[in-house]
Amino acid sequence: MLLKPTALPLTAKEFDEAKVGLCMGCGCGCSYIAYLKGDRLVDLYGHPADPRGMGSLCSKGMAYVQLVNTSPFRLKGFHLRQGEEFVSVSEGDAVSFLREALKGRVAVLMDRQTASYTDYLMLRELGDIYVDAPVVDFLPSTVDFSRWKDFKFILSWEAEPVYSEVMASRWLVDGVERGAYLVCLSSIHATVCAKASEKHLLNPWKQIEFLKEPPLPIKRFLQTVPSLVLVGTSLLASPFKNSVINILYQWRKKWKVEYSLVGDLMPYPAGTLQDLFNRLEQYDTFLVLGNLLRYFPPEALDVLKSKKVITFSLFPNFSVHHSHLVISCTFWTEREFIHFRNGFGTLYRTPPVLKPPQGTFHIPYILQLITQKREEPLTDLLLEAKPIETVEEKPLPKEGILLVCDNTLVEELGRWNLWTHELDKYQKAILSPATAKVMGVRDSVEIGGVRFPVEISSNVAEGVIWISSSFEEYQPYDPGVRPGAFMKNPFFRYEVLT
Ligand code: SF4
Structure with a gap:
């Protein structure tokens, strides 16, 4: 239920209206709570009565x-490619192009920040849905994250809430403050590890070995106290996926652990980018919501040249530069939006809070012009999913140097404003002193034909090279290289290099 603004304003600034989003x-x-003077946001506070953000x-x-609302980089209007240039076109011309394109076989590509659940429902009628997140068909979490504090043993397995589901970290910290024994098992030591009672810096092969037969003290916890397992969703976008699911299933069966998947996850029917890359030729039209083309390797981008690519975007990013039609869309602060892409299995609805910039369009508005169908009002926002089940065990790849290409707190969207970009400014390869020695690496390393500056850190497991996945060539500050340009399997977040 949507809260009301506090009776007493939290801001000392002058404002006309307080809105909750x-x-x-x-x-x-x-x-x-957003405090607005006219249409301008003058102050912003977390709502003190919100049990989640607190x-x-x-x-x-x-x-x-x-x-995002006031960014000078926001796209406005409709833009149609003519040769190497884009020309502004009218809404009518853009809709005609879109209507014609949608007569062919359509693949819809959705990211986490652009597509609302209602867009998903409308778009699955128009084509096959693909996402840049792991897709699961089982319950992604058995416990709400506000209950993490109630467990006495917590295993955090490649789960770094501070990088993804940020405020959930507080419940983990609360759990530790209340005496929980926290074990961190990860290929990088990040923020949560600072609170760990026990931490193991291991590559995923060794993590799996460790968890298949955990040490006796951990088994004792599992046998005697309420236990929780947090699994980073990036592990499910990797060749280790099936082993991870099977271990989670076994632990739940044997020790009745509760679990939460932490990070970006698709708990509704969709294909992954791996599925899409196997079927690219089958489609005539690619409808892109967000910046998913940055995962496309050069040969996949070549295939798109003979197809139609239509992108809904906030910013002139890599996907925009590889599109035939660009539609400037509204952001989730500017429209009704239902977030559904997370490992907690929760849907959240927000009302529009800020006025959309002129020349930006709600995605449902454009889709209704094509389909003549109205957006269905939704009443029930509960995810129904089956319990986790065992899956076919797949052989693990041969152990070698492992590239982990994943987000920090700064995601792709965060590259479009200086404030967040500066939190993690330059794209670099981070590796341990031992890995650098084995590879004979000093100042830079070449991966997939791209040379990255190197940072040596003891916070990365031996045999792992860590590179941020959120950079791309068209971002306004300190451009980097998109995953599609240097990964062999850019649909994964983990890739064996040798
Ligand atoms: S990004 Fe997540 S943790 Fe951060 S304020 Fe938004 S909902 Fe809360």
Whole structure:
């Protein structure tokens, strides 16, 4: 239920109206109060009565709410490719192009920040849905994250809430403060590890070995106290996926553990980018919501040249530069939006809070012009899913140097404003002193034909090279290289290099 603004304003600034919205930046869905003077946002606070955010917003949530709406980089209007140039066209011309394109076989590509659940429902009628997240058909979490504090043993397995579902970290910290024994098992030591009772810096092969037969003290915890397992969703976008699911299933069966998947996840029917790359030729038209073309390897981009690519975008990103038609769309602060892409299995609805910039369009508005169908009002926002089941065990890849290409707190969207971009400014390869020695690496390393500057850090497991996945060539500050340009399997977040 949507909260009301506090009776006493939280701001000392002058304002005309206070509006409550939910941040859709991740699966936490923190409530905020926006203080507006006219249409201008003058102050922003986490809602103190919100049981999830509890009065706080994280840096990326604050940046998204405050800066996307007024960003000088926002796209406006409709743009049609003519040769190497884009020309502005009218709504009528854009809709005619779209209507014609949708007569062919359509693949719809959706990211986490652009597509609402209602867009998903409308678009699956028009084509096959693909997402840049792991897709699961079982219950992604058996427990709400606000209950993490009640467990006495917590295993955090490649789960770094501070990088993705940020405010959920507080429940983990609360659990530790209340005496929980926290074990961190990960290929990088990040923020949560600072609170760990025990931490193991291991590559995923060794993590799996460790968890198949956990040490006796951990078994004792599992046998005697309420236990929770947090699994980073990136592990499910990797060749280790089936082993991870089977271990989780076994632990649940044997020790009745509760679990939460932490991070971007698709708990509704959809294909992955891996599925899409196997079927690219089958489609005539690609409808892109967000910036998913940055995962496309060069040969997949070549295939798109003979197809129609239509992109809904906030910014002139890589996908826009590879599109035939660009539609400038509204952001989740500017429209009714239902967030559904998270490992908590929760849907959150926010009302529009900020006025959309002129020349930006709601995705449902454009789709209704094509389909003549109205957006269906939704009443029930509960995810129904079956319990986790065992899956076919797949052989693990041969152990070698492993590239982990994943987000920090700064996601792709965060590259479009200086505030968040500066939190993690340059794309670099981070590896341990031992890995650098084995590889004979000093200042830079070449991966997939791209040379990255190197940072040596003891916070990365031996045999792992870590590179941020959120950079791309067209971002306004310190451009980097998109995953599709240097990964062999850019649909995965983990890839064996040798
Ligand atoms: S934790 Fe997530 S929902 Fe909360 S403010 Fe940050 S990005 Fe937004």
